[in-house]
Amino acid sequence: MLFFINSSFNEKNSGIEHAQLKRAQLFRKHQEPFKLVFREWNPHIHTFLKANGVSADETLVMFDYFQKTEKVRTKIIHVQDIDFGVTGLRYEKEAEQSRYLVFRDNALIGRVRYYPDDKAERVSSVELFDGFGNLYSVEFYDFRGFLSLVQWYTPDNKVGTEVWHDINGRPVLETFNRYDAQGVYRKMGWRLTEDSGAVYVFATIDELTLHFFNRINAQYWDDHKANIFIMDRTHVGDWALQNLERPAYTVLHLHNSHAGDAQDTMHSIMNNFYEYGLTNANTYDAIISATKKQTKDVKARFEPKAKLFTIPVGVVPEAYLTEEHVAIKDRKRHSVLVTARVAHDKRIHNIIRSIGIARETIPDITLDYYGYVDHSQDNAAQKAIDEAIAEYDLKDAVTHHEYADAELVAKVQREHQVYGLASMMEGFNLAMMEAYSHGMVGLTYDVNYGPNELTVDGKNGYVVPFGDIEAMAAKLVELFSNDKKLQTMSNASYTLSERFSEESVWKAWEHLLNDAKKKKLVYPTRITKGLD
Structure with a gap:
């Protein structure tokens, strides 16, 4: 399986996302299976991808994966469908804010926001207030119609704990925001509860991402052919790809100049987006540049052991x-x-x-x-x-x-x-x-x-x-x-x-795909016996 790794996908995107879409069209045409892999939570991502011709079978979002919501039947949830646990509610619409205020008597108990561009006014979030008018929780709904994320607020109005739920409402993933020793309010860890009941604790989202990569690498494992991980947006997983439990063919894709000063590519400081990846370039199997000139410059400056490929990111249909x-x-x-x-x-x-x-x-x-x-x-x-x-x-x-x-x-x-x-x-x-x-x-x-x-x-x-x-x-x-x-x-x-015809660009990809077939799939297996 080929995994094209990115952070997210939105209605308005940058060149990297457009390049991924063109690549997807090319691989789809040549019947080469792939998945667009996204790390960030995005309640609208499936809608945006579908609008660009990407199916659920070609999509893999880390949060969906753990929430078991990769494929769900769409359901429209309206403001009246939200259960506040009390009766006698009064709804007051504020159209300019794309929301409803929910009262019981004269007390505000909730604010229900709906997706502003959706004529059906499907719910996007629900803000809940206690008897003193304090915000204590915000529930976020996926556009497909289910409760996905709940943020619990602290007494000083900060997001304390964030909890992601599966389709049945069971908490599966949590992150905790706390003050550190220097008094900085930040994420202090993640907790994942698997279907088996096993609980994993991670210090950072990078560790959680590594666990995710290990899971999908094992799920799509083939004893005769390595999975291919292509890092399109480096900050979401460059460290994780270096630490996989099982071997995979890993690729660093340069979507921009590797140098901070593109006119001094040999001596200027590195582009901060690629500094970590290029410093550790020898841990990758391959590096892709979109132009012959950049491939030449990367080779001259870094002398990496990784194989270098020139593959245009654009395809002219x-x-x-x-x-x-x-x-x-x-x-x-x-x-x-x-x-x-x-x-x-x-x-x-x-x-x-x-x-x-x-x-x-x-x-x-x-x-x-x-x-x-x-x-x-x-x-x-x-x-x-x-x-x-x-x-x-x-x-x-x-x-x-x-x-x-x-x-x-x-x-x-x-x-x-x-x-x-x-x-x-x-x-x-x-x-x-x-x-x-x-x-x-x-x-x-x-x-x-x-x-x-x-x-x-x-x-x-x-x-x-x-x-x-x-x-x-x-x-x-x-x-x-x-x-x-x-x-x-x-x-x-x-x-x-x-x-940049489809035929020309596909030939460039074939060189990389053929090299990936040579990847040796040897790794130490875990001890499973005698541990009880």
Whole structure:
């Protein structure tokens, strides 16, 4: 069995989740069984996965696994279905808060929240109050219609104990929040009660994760073929994969630059997300990079014993490769597109500044950018964008659109001419690959990794020096001043997208799958006799 390991999955996701979905489509097509494995509790995860074509058979959530709720029949629970243990209740709806206040006489005994985007108003949580109006418990319901998690509050209004229940309401997993010796309030341990009645105590969620990995590795064990664990999001299980009881073929997947400074990949500090994994790279069987350049750099810098594989995270579907080409003249004239998180590392404000300069020559250049806003670093990304728009008076030329699903992204990529990218670092950039597959012409900084490999300079776009806003502006002017060149490059974008066809990417995966078959499955078994 192949396990693709991540933290969670939501309605709006990052490139890692999109890469997993594309991989899932590829493996499904080639009838190679897999499971998307998620560590975090998420009451909505099955809904989001189903909406993206992932079935329950392809899903494995750690909390579901211990709660025995991997597959349950959906049931809609309304506010009136909640048993408060008393009669004579009065319900007062607060639609703007997506909740009901529940009273007995004039005493508030509960607040029932429902999922805000659900027309059926199925219950999402129930807040319970004592006779003095103090919150003492919050019950959380899975979207599929069962009580999943209960948080018990302390007298000083902190979450003390958290308890996860199985489908029959039996507590199976608990975590305890307490003050440590330094006076810091934090998780102090986990307790798991198995079906057998055995009770396990873990100091950290990492130890619980190791137990989970050991369980699924044993459950899907094959004496002739190793299970394959691919670590897509390292912080959720890199330590656990080093300490498995039974052997497995373990893979570290680099979805971004391994270096903190992507322009100094050999000497800069490591990307903190990969520091632990690369420091312990020799404990893995394989390391995947999405580009040949990163594979080369990882080998040169770390000299790992793990085998190195270059496997693109993106796959261009056959339907895209055979779709009717859209001519440059039939697209929005002098248009630039960006589809990305609106985050400071994406440097969208640099693209805006380049457009501001280029509009002195080509005054009708416009930018549409799609993506959810990352408000971290005191909203740095949005502030930088606002400043750039104000500096060049581009309020009528630059338009922000909300996060777009795959269907809408494909549509707008067929409508625009140039795809812009000015990131500080990348691991591949699915959006740029998809833009090329729809005939867009690329314009990117020379940034590691992905954009400077996806873009064949002078063929399907241009690669300009990293951080050079003036050079990017000059290339915008060059492109939008020559429709013939723009069309030639658009044609090349369609052609060069063959590099990421399903057949090509699957061949890259086959090299890894064949190597995994060589994994030796020798391990010490536990003593089971003479212990009574």
